[in-house]
Amino acid sequence: MAADTPARVRSWASDIPKWVEVCAADPILRDDPRWRALDLGERAALALASARQPSILLIDERAGSEITRAQGFLVTGTLGVLDEAARRQLISLPEAIERLKGTSFRYPKAVVDRLLAEDARRRSG
Numbered sequence: 001m002a003a004d005t006p007a008r009v010r011s012w013a014s015d016i017p018k019w020v021e022v023c024a025a026d027p028i029l030r031d032d033p034r035w036r037a038l039d040l041g042e043r044a045a046l047a048l049a050s051a052r053q054p055s056i057l058l059i060d061e062r063a064g065s066e067i068t069r070a071q072g073f074l075v076t077g078t079l080g081v082l083d084e085a086a087r088r089q090l091i092s093l094p095e096a097i098e099r100l101k102g103t104s105f106r107y108p109k110a111v112v113d114r115l116l117a118e119d120a121r122r123r124s125g
Contacts, residue, residue, distance in 0.1 A: 029046075034071075042059055
C-alpha cells in the first residue's frame with residue numbers, strides 16, 4: 001500500500017469484505033514489454049484482465065487507459081464507477097464526490113463539474 005494511502009482506506013484494506021476476491025497477477029504477464037511504461041499496479045491489473053477477461057477494467061491513469069483500450073478491454077475510471085452507481089440510484093453522486101475530495105485522488109475539475117451537472121439534471125427531470 002502506498003505511503004500516502006488515506007487512513008480510511010488502510011482501515012478498509014485491513015479487513016477486506018468477503019465479496020472481495022484477492023488475486024495475484026502472473027509475473028510473466030505483468031512484465032509484458034508492451035506495458036513497461038505503466039506502473040506496477042496498472043501492469044498487474046492488465047495481467048489479471050488478460051487472464052480473467054473481465055467485462056470492464058478500472059484504471060484511472062490516462063496512459064494505462066489508452067494501453068488497456070489498445071489491448072481490447074473496456075475501461076472506466078473511478079469517476080465512471082461513481083457516475084454509474086448514481087445512475088442506478090445506489091449512491092448520491094454529490095456526496096461521493098465530496099468524500100473523494102478528502103482523499104489523495106486527483107481528478108479533472110471539468111469532468112467532475114460535468115458529471116455533477118448531468119446528475120442534477122437526471123434528479124430534477
